[in-house]
Amino acid sequence: MGRVDRASRVIEAPAETVYRALLDREALEAWLPPEGMRGRIERWDPRPGGGFRMVLTYLDAADSPGKTSEATDVVDVGFADLAPPERVVQTAEFHADDPAYAGTMTMTWDLAAAGDRTEVTVTATGVPPGIDQAAHEEGIASSLANLAAYLGAAG
Template sequence: MDRTDRASRVIAAPPATVYGALLDRDSIEAWLPPDGMRGRVERWDPRPGGGFRMALTYLDASDSPGKTSDATDVVDVGFADLVPPERVVQRAVFEADDPSYAGTMTMTWHLAANGDGTEVTVTATDVPPGIDQAAHEAGIASSLANLASYVEGAD
């Protein structure tokens, strides 16, 4: 698994505000699920070596079957590295019987000051082959748009 997916967006909020939204349980639950999904954090430990477990449910599973069940993706995410307010590195493992979703995907959230805002670049490495690249990059972009709406409304 050597595929890399990425997306980026400039968010009209300072890096510290964006970083805070990456490490707050209620924030993650609000903005991380991409369009067409809702999320529920089942476990939360925001420290290096800690992590979270999230259940993502498709609002309409008829054309988007889940990895864990017909309508759900469950992912265990570990925090591998936290560098405030510049970087969050996560290791994500999907709960799935299908071996095409097996393995550990690394998600690096890089935050860089950009004028009055923050350029957020998400790089996913070792993406399991069962995850469609175009759909994954669209999902990351959707989460970034949600993050922007979430933190820009908070200022």
């Protein structure tokens, strides 16, 4: 089956609230960038077949050089499937001169409701081989922690 990167977290919010945060431009800019990065969405079309472009900027480029430029990673994300409030499937195409970092990965966000809480599991397949698996899973976990904090502050 190949490489699968995965991370999960229980979020103290109902599945509908979590689902909305996966499809809200301002919310994504706030919580999606992992620790050590900030993000800016340049294009936004939240529908099946639509998507967005996010520019991720490293806060310390000396420690973590970018894949698109010295300090940035650029990714075009497509919404492959939207199944409210249980799942969002995205395709993420990375822009990089180094083929080890370029390519399209699929990220599936599964939301399992448990009353007023939601277990969110992110599964990534087709991850470009230059992306270290442990670092990628740590980045996904960081984004999930940001999502939990964002929804805690929003609630």
